[in-house]
Amino acid sequence: MYKLEAKSGEARAGTVYTAHGEIPTPIFMPVGTRATVKSMWQEDLVEMDAKIILGNTYHLFLRPGHELVEKMGGLHKFMSWDRPILTDSGGFQVFSLSDLNKVSEEGVEFRSHIDGSKHMLSPEKSMEIQRALGSDIVMIFDECPKLPATKETLRESMELTLRWAKRCKDVELKEHQNLFSIIQGGLHEDLRQECMERLMEMDFPGYALGGLSVGEKNDEMVSFLNSFTPKMPEHKPRYLMGVGKPIDILNGIKAGIDMFDCVLPSRNARNGQFLTKHGPLNIKKRRFADDSLPPDPSCDCKVCQKYSRSYIRHLYTVGEYLAGQLITYHNLHFYLKMTREARQAIIEDRFDDYYKEFYNDYTSQIWTK
Numbered sequence: 001m002y003k004l005e006a007k008s009g010e011a012r013a014g015t016v017y018t019a020h021g022e023i024p025t026p027i028f029m030p031v032g033t034r035a036t037v038k039s040m041w042q043e044d045l046v047e048m049d050a051k052i053i054l055g056n057t058y059h060l061f062l063r064p065g066h067e068l069v070e071k072m073g074g075l076h077k078f079m080s081w082d083r084p085i086l087t088d089s090g091g092f093q094v095f096s097l098s099d100l101n102k103v104s105e106e107g108v109e110f111r112s113h114i115d116g117s118k119h120m121l122s123p124e125k126s127m128e129i130q131r132a133l134g135s136d137i138v139m140i141f142d143e144c145p146k147l148p149a150t151k152e153t154l155r156e157s158m159e160l161t162l163r164w165a166k167r168c169k170d171v172e173l174k175e176h177q178n179l180f181s182i183i184q185g186g187l188h189e190d191l192r193q194e195c196m197e198r199l200m201e202m203d204f205p206g207y208a209l210g211g212l213s214v215g216e217k218n219d220e221m222v223s224f225l226n227s228f229t230p231k232m233p234e235h236k237p238r239y240l241m242g243v244g245k246p247i248d249i250l251n252g253i254k255a256g257i258d259m260f261d262c263v264l265p266s267r268n269a270r271n272g273q274f275l276t277k278h279g280p281l282n283i284k285k286r287r288f289a290d291d292s293l294p295p296d297p298s299c300d301c302k303v304c305q306k307y308s309r310s311y312i313r314h315l316y317t318v319g320e321y322l323a324g325q326l327i328t329y330h331n332l333h334f335y336l337k338m339t340r341e342a343r344q345a346i347i348e349d350r351f352d353d354y355y356k357e358f359y360n361d362y363t364s365q366i367w368t369k
Helices: 042-047 057-062 066-071 090-094 123-135 151-169 190-200 220-231 245-254 263-270 302-306 309-317 321-347 351-362
Strands: 002-008 011-018 022-026 027-029 053-056 084-087 099-101 108-111 120-122 136-140 178-183 206-209 236-240 259-261 273-276 279-281
Touching: 002 057, 002 321, 011 245, 022 027, 022 321, 027 206, 027 321, 057 066, 057 084, 057 090, 057 120, 057 123, 057 190, 066 123, 084 090, 084 123, 090 108, 120 123, 123 136, 123 151, 123 236, 123 309, 151 178, 178 190, 190 206, 190 220, 206 220, 220 245, 245 351, 259 279, 263 273, 273 321, 279 321, 309 321
Parallel strands: 027 259, 053 084, 084 136, 136 178, 178 206, 206 236, 236 259
Antiparallel strands: 002 011, 011 022, 099 108, 108 120, 273 279
């Protein structure tokens, strides 16, 4: 389902093929946890040319329920989105949103963060839910150990994830669905290597790196990515889960990662933060009260073409929902434009120059000086 088209150093440009459309990589995937990218219309996402979005198994299982979504024609039809969808397995949420969970060989027994009701999420159940949702890319159910953790603990977790991966692989999905595996092992490259090799024996269509950007130092993550990513299967998609800030994504691309997702563009928007060519801009600051400039003068999105910092600051300070919508739109446009530009730079074999220019501009922090 993947075609490698160009390389610039280790950075890759390619295409992922799905039943609902082609995905040019590298790509950023907006997070639509509960069948919506927060505050965005689906038309907004099409307008900014988002090629693929995410949904989440845990949240959609609890509300509205995967049976209902399937009854309504699957997630694509339910949310009126005819482009590709990737669904996370729910594993991360089971561990991060529930303090009351019990891990066994069978799966994870947990209490809902909504009403405290008890549920069991197993590899088979995760596959059942994702099959009903009808996503194009399905993620295996893996264990997400709390960090910091000892190497022994990480190995035990990796072994459990491998056993669960086999059980996921044995479940029949819909014909159009592709099951991606998740490589675990913390920052221990020998564990990651072993995990990857054993997953490759099962022959998955794509491989993800989980368990990063969860508390380790940023330079540790970058060093690991630079060392490990080139060893991943060359002719399969490479997905870095839950990462991250703009520079983190470019570091991932530089290492050879193809696919990224993160809630940061919408989450930071709700806190009044624009992501701009020259770094984050906090619209709450009083200095922008009478500023007639667009949020990012270099941006061609419809928000920056039409609205001023002064107006959006006013919306934010009086609590108008439109502020979050406008900032989210811009931030997602920023991420998608960044990955499109990175792809073009790879095709033209000038990614290192693009990276340096972007890094110098973004870290200039002129809005905070």
